[in-house]
Amino acid sequence: MRLAAQVEARLKPVCAQLAPVQGLGDMFARCFMNTLETTCHTLENSEVFIITGDIQAMWLRDSTEQILHYLRFAPDCPELSDWICAVIRRQTALVLIDPYANAFNLGPNGRHGYQDQPPAGPWVWERKYELDSLCHVVLLAWRFHRITGRTDFMTSTFFAAMERILDLIATEQNHEAQSPYSFQRSDCPPSDTLPCQGKGTPVAFTGMSWSGFRPSDDACRYGYLIPANLFAATELEHLCAMARTCGREDLSTRSRILAEEIRQGVRSYGMTYTADFGDIYAYEADGLGKQLLMDDANIPSLLSLPYLEICSPDDELYLRTRAFVLSKQNPCFYAGHAACGVGSPHTPEGYVWPIALCIQGMTAVDANERAGILRTLLTTHAGTARMHESFDPNDPSQFTRSWFAWANSMFGELVYRMYEEGELPEAVRLLVESGITSIYA
Numbered sequence: 001m002r003l004a005a006q007v008e009a010r011l012k013p014v015c016a017q018l019a020p021v022q023g024l025g026d027m028f029a030r031c032f033m034n035t036l037e038t039t040c041h042t043l044e045n046s047e048v049f050i051i052t053g054d055i056q057a058m059w060l061r062d063s064t065e066q067i068l069h070y071l072r073f074a075p076d077c078p079e080l081s082d083w084i085c086a087v088i089r090r091q092t093a094l095v096l097i098d099p100y101a102n103a104f105n106l107g108p109n110g111r112h113g114y115q116d117q118p119p120a121g122p123w124v125w126e127r128k129y130e131l132d133s134l135c136h137v138v139l140l141a142w143r144f145h146r147i148t149g150r151t152d153f154m155t156s157t158f159f160a161a162m163e164r165i166l167d168l169i170a171t172e173q174n175h176e177a178q179s180p181y182s183f184q185r186s187d188c189p190p191s192d193t194l195p196c197q198g199k200g201t202p203v204a205f206t207g208m209s210w211s212g213f214r215p216s217d218d219a220c221r222y223g224y225l226i227p228a229n230l231f232a233a234t235e236l237e238h239l240c241a242m243a244r245t246c247g248r249e250d251l252s253t254r255s256r257i258l259a260e261e262i263r264q265g266v267r268s269y270g271m272t273y274t275a276d277f278g279d280i281y282a283y284e285a286d287g288l289g290k291q292l293l294m295d296d297a298n299i300p301s302l303l304s305l306p307y308l309e310i311c312s313p314d315d316e317l318y319l320r321t322r323a324f325v326l327s328k329q330n331p332c333f334y335a336g337h338a339a340c341g342v343g344s345p346h347t348p349e350g351y352v353w354p355i356a357l358c359i360q361g362m363t364a365v366d367a368n369e370r371a372g373i374l375r376t377l378l379t380t381h382a383g384t385a386r387m388h389e390s391f392d393p394n395d396p397s398q399f400t401r402s403w404f405a406w407a408n409s410m411f412g413e414l415v416y417r418m419y420e421e422g423e424l425p426e427a428v429r430l431l432v433e434s435g436i437t438s439i440y441a
Helices: 002-009 012-018 024-038 060-065 068-076 078-097 131-148 156-178 226-245 249-269 316-325 354-363 367-378 405-420 424-433
Strands: 040-042 048-050 124-126 271-274 278-281 333-335 340-342 390-392 395-400
Touching: 002 024, 002 078, 012 024, 012 405, 012 424, 024 040, 024 068, 024 405, 048 078, 060 078, 060 131, 060 405, 068 078, 068 131, 068 405, 078 131, 078 156, 131 156, 131 226, 156 226, 156 249, 226 249, 226 278, 249 271, 278 316, 340 354, 354 367, 354 405, 367 405, 367 424, 405 424
Parallel strands: none
Antiparallel strands: 040 048, 271 278, 333 340, 390 395
8 A cells, every 4th residue: 555655654763763672663663554554445435444453343433543643744645635535524424324323334234233222224333322423523624624724625515514513412412302312232231221211311401412422332321421521612613613714604603602511511510529639520420410530541531631632731620630530549540560550441340451551641741751651551562562452450461452453543643742752762761771672572
């Protein structure tokens, strides 16, 4: 694939700085290129279909996160720029097919992971409604526009999809009264279905927008997922800017107003006081007085807020929340002999996620913390030179999903950011001084 060769050629300066650790340059390059080389299907209409890896379906969230690290090369690589445009076209086409779906098939082949109620359409692999899925579609379009200046992808079809996204987010502000959505799955763990006849646990109107499922594809305990709502407010503001650029003032105004309503809802219902950390963000709330204090490894998470450009890494509220997330008070923070970090109820209890470790590194204000995260990632890949979904921090040879492209992309992004910030030589020196001279040692 000529495009893959063009991108890989740009990694040579990074690999050169990684050379003192045997195999590290190759590991970085393979992870960075994993999506382009193993998960992409180019279709006859020049659109692109991106699978997650070992699951042959396209998640809206994953397909964005799998390619964000390529955006930096788009301005001076026309073929890559056109390829990302094709991904945007594919995503918006899928939103128009079913904006409540989180994952799609290559075509209308009727493949489904499960037989759910109500039945999914033939294009849909899974119909778990996740607010962040729609936000990731806007994020990719916005960042691509911001870095390239291109507007040619902002067609009538694109804005039709943006209208559907806006309408759905607004509808789900009044989930109890207005939403047509329900989801039920039989013979499954409770995290794979919604209670109350598929409508989820009760919520009150808050200004925030409801989500049935977390970015882990696990059911929300309470319907207002705080990191997803913060994400939605940010991306609605970006949609406001894109719409204004193209003279769509009504869409721009609606996006801005909806973003502020969501932010006000978070301020009123999505924060809490803790004795050890002060005021922090909750993970979920219902507007009826209940909140869930935790964080999950999947993005959007509370830990990922600066990565998503929702706040700065030194924001005081974020730092207090981060301290909670990276403590034993977060029920999804796990520690073992080989690693400590954030995991998820989606995987075995106690397992740490490389994605969360990469996010911890990219949101850290201290370069030494990033270097330490890099060291952890290099000593927990179980000799595979790949990132996994999760691993046992006491025995990293026990892991889930050997082919998980999103995690590989996140490792590539972390290392490339360290290169851009001039941190790699010192990080590599520390690795060698600590005795890590090979990724297979």
